[in-house]
Amino acid sequence: MGVRHAKVGPRVADRIAYLERIAGDESLATRKDPAFDTRVRITIVSYLARLRDADGTSGKAAIDGLVHAGVIADDSPKYVEEVCYRQVKVKTKAEQKTQIIIEAVD
Numbered sequence: 718m719g720v721r722h723a724k725v726g727p728r729v730a731d732r733i734a735y736l737e738r739i740a741g742d743e744s745l746a747t748r749k750d751p752a753f754d755t756r757v758r759i760t761i762v763s764y765l766a767r768l769r770d771a772d773g774t775s776g777k778a779a780i781d782g783l784v785h786a787g788v789i790a791d792d793s794p795k796y797v798e799e800v801c802y803r804q805v806k807v808k809t810k811a812e813q814k815t816q817i818i819i820e821a822v823d
Contacts, residue, residue, distance in 0.1 A: 751790040753821055759783075760801045760818040766810050774802045779817060789819065798822045 761776040763769070780800065783789045790796045807813060 750787075752788045753796075753819060754790055756796055756798050756822040757789055758798050758801070758820045758822050759789075760803065760820075762803045762805060762816040762818065764805045764807045764812060764814045764816070766807055766813055768804050768806055774804070776800060776802065776817075779815070783817070783819070 759776070759780060761774070761779065763774060780789075780792050780797070784792050
């Protein structure tokens with residue numbers, strides 16, 4: 718199925734709207750099949766003005782949201798092979814964002 722990127726902005730409404738766009742035209746509330754029905758690898762890239770400690774980043778809420786939105790089938794090991802976290806330093810808070818990369822695993 719390829720790679721899909723979701724850039725998550727500072728507002729929850731923006732996050733939901735973007736997830737709907739990457740999931741397809743169908744409303745996520747009525748979607749019956751997940752966008753990814755195979756195993757996936759998830760990479761969460763945080764672009765931050767001030768980097769966090771290595772153990773200070775968690776994507777649990779975002780991944781649970783992907784399941785709830787119908788982007789991935791489930792967050793169990795049966796469907797998620799691995800979750801990786803990366804941080805990229807940016808100069809200003811205005812440049813901060815989070816990118817979620819979902820790759821289908823064969």
